[in-house]
Structures are given as C-alpha cells and as structure tokens.
Amino acid sequence: MRMIPKSLALGAGIIVLLAACSSTKPQTTTRPNIVVTYSVLGSVVSDLVGDGATVTVLIPDGQDPHEFQPSARDIETINNASIVISNGLDFEEGLLEVLATAESNGVPQYRVGNNIAQRTVEGEHVVADPHLWLSPINFIQALPSLTSAINTATGLSINSATESEQLKQLDNDVSELMSTINSCVMVSGHDELGYFADHYGCTVVGAIIPGLSTTSEGTAKQLAVLKDLSVANNVKAIFTGLGTPQNVADQLANELNIKAVTLSTHYLHDAANYREFMLNLANQIVDALQ
Numbered sequence: 001m002r003m004i005p006k007s008l009a010l011g012a013g014i015i016v017l018l019a020a021c022s023s024t025k026p027q028t029t030t031r032p033n034i035v036v037t038y039s040v041l042g043s044v045v046s047d048l049v050g051d052g053a054t055v056t057v058l059i060p061d062g063q064d065p066h067e068f069q070p071s072a073r074d075i076e077t078i079n080n081a082s083i084v085i086s087n088g089l090d091f092e093e094g095l096l097e098v099l100a101t102a103e104s105n106g107v108p109q110y111r112v113g114n115n116i117a118q119r120t121v122e123g124e125h126v127v128a129d130p131h132l133w134l135s136p137i138n139f140i141q142a143l144p145s146l147t148s149a150i151n152t153a154t155g156l157s158i159n160s161a162t163e164s165e166q167l168k169q170l171d172n173d174v175s176e177l178m179s180t181i182n183s184c185v186m187v188s189g190h191d192e193l194g195y196f197a198d199h200y201g202c203t204v205v206g207a208i209i210p211g212l213s214t215t216s217e218g219t220a221k222q223l224a225v226l227k228d229l230s231v232a233n234n235v236k237a238i239f240t241g242l243g244t245p246q247n248v249a250d251q252l253a254n255e256l257n258i259k260a261v262t263l264s265t266h267y268l269h270d271a272a273n274y275r276e277f278m279l280n281l282a283n284q285i286v287d288a289l290q
C-alpha cells in the first residue's frame with residue numbers, strides 16, 4: 001500500500017485556497033525526487049515507488065554506463081535528489097566522485113551492489129562483478145533494504161511485497177525459458193553475463209574484452225586463447241553488444257563458424273520495463289542456442 005501525500009489527504013480546501021491567492025499554475029504537492037543512475041535499475045525503482053515519487057534516470061538509455069560522464073546539469077540533479085540510487089561496485093565509473101561528494105554533502109545514497117551476494121572475479125585483485133541486474137535474484141535480495149532507504153529518505157511508506165512477487169515471477173519465467181535448451185555455453189562481449197550464467201546454469205567460457213568493464217581491452221593472444229576455449233567447449237554463439245568491437249566479434253564468429261548475436265545488456269533499449277528487458281535477453285540466448 002502506498003501512502004497518500006499528507007497535503008492531498010487534507011482535502012480540497014487547501015488546493016482552492018492556494019489557487020485563490022496565486023495567479024501562477026496551481027500548486028501541486030512536492031513529490032520526492034528519486035534519482036537513479038541507469039535505465040534498467042530505474043525501471044525497477046519506478047515499479048516499486050509507483051506514483052509516490054518522481055524517478056529521474058540520469059544516464060540516457062543507449063549510453064554506456066561504464067563510461068558516462070555527468071554534465072553540470074546532471075551534477076545539479078544529483079545534488080537536488082531526495083535520494084540517489086546507483087548500482088555501485090564501480091559500475092558508474094564516471095560518477096564515482098560526484099556521488100561521493102553529494103553523499104558527503106548529505107544527499108542520501110543507496111548502492112544496490114552493497115546489498116547483494118556479490119559475484120567476485122579473481123585477477124590481480126579480487127573484484128566484484130557489477131552486472132548484478134542480469135539476475136532478478138539480486139534485486140529480490142536488495143529490495144527490503146532499498147525500500148527502507150527510500151522510505152527513510154522520502155517519508156513515503158512504500159511496501160515492497162508486490163514488486164518482490166513480480167520479480168520472483170520474472171525469475172521463474174526466465175528459468176522456464178532457459179530450461180528449454182540442453183546446454184548453455186557462451187562467449188560474451190566483456191565479462192558481463194556472470195550473474196545470469198551462475199543463476200540460470202550457463203557457462204561463460206570467456207569474453208572478447210576480458211574484463212568487467214567495457215573500458216578494458218583484449219590482446220591478440222587472449223583472443224587466440226578464447227578461440228581455442230570456444231572450440232574445446234563447443235560454444236554455439238558469441239553474445240556481444242555494448243563496447244565490443246563488432247569486427248572482432250564477427251571475425252571470431254566466422255572463424256568458429258558460429259553466430260554473433262547482439263544483446264542489449266546494459267540498458268532497456270526497446271524494452272518497456274525490466275521484465276521485458278530480461279525476457280528479451282533470455283529469448284535471444286535461447287534462440288541462438290537451440
């Protein structure tokens with residue numbers, strides 16, 4: 001159940017009074033302004049808060065969140081937010097400083113990545129994989145603390161039960177789709193499909209850009225190793241997208257005589273919401289691996 005803003009609950013008398021003493025447009029209730037960094041997370045937050053707050057997504061859909069640099073206006077938006085909800089785990093590389101500054105100036109922040117079971121990758125150091133939205137389980141896990149953070153920052157009384165149910169239903173639907181293929185072995189663009197693979201029983205043998213961010217770069221030697229691994233593991237498709245050089249993906253796919261499929265993994269693209277986004281993704285993977 002969502003709380004009705006107090007000023008609305010007080011009745012029409014107030015509104016009439018305001019209209020009578022002001023020639024400007026009628027005063028409306030100031031709704032909390034929740035700023036969310038990227039579109040996929042924005043969809044989940046919008047579903048959760050409903051009409052209770054304005055949800056502003058900072059990074060335009062279609063831009064690489066790993067590389068996004070904020071404008072002066074974006075910084076102002078962040079500083080004026082009731083709360084800023086971000087992915088964390090260094091996903092929004094270009095926003096790290098701005099978010100930290102806003103936080104030290106008293107703008108409440110919630111980072112989803114700090115409230116999930118993190119997938120870690122061992123390299124020179126152990127680092128946490130930021131691509132948490134590719135498994136609804138992570139949002140289900142974060143939902144209680146996310147809801148509580150929003151309620152504390154905005155004074156709303158949002159209940160997360162409905163959103164939780166919808167995310168569980170989505171998880172079931174994706175599981176069901178994935179169960180229609182016998183084997184899910186893949187190569188990805190960068191190391192982005194780990195949470196998805198871990199949760200839905202897939203194996204990622206490697207990535208064209210062997211790193212957790214699109215800002216990493218692969219070498220010819222790494223690519224040769226990836227090719228051998230793909231043959232050894234009977235990989236049937238390469239799933240690329242954002243930040244992956246298309247010519248490299250196409251060349252590898254040609255050499256292996258398999259498909260290169262372009263996925264939208266980092267923003268909603270043409271999906272109306274998170275549910276559609278995940279189902280599109282799963283359908284594309286299933287179609288390619290039939």
Ligand SMILES: [Zn+2]
Binds near residue numbers: 066213214266
């Ligand atoms: Zn990524």
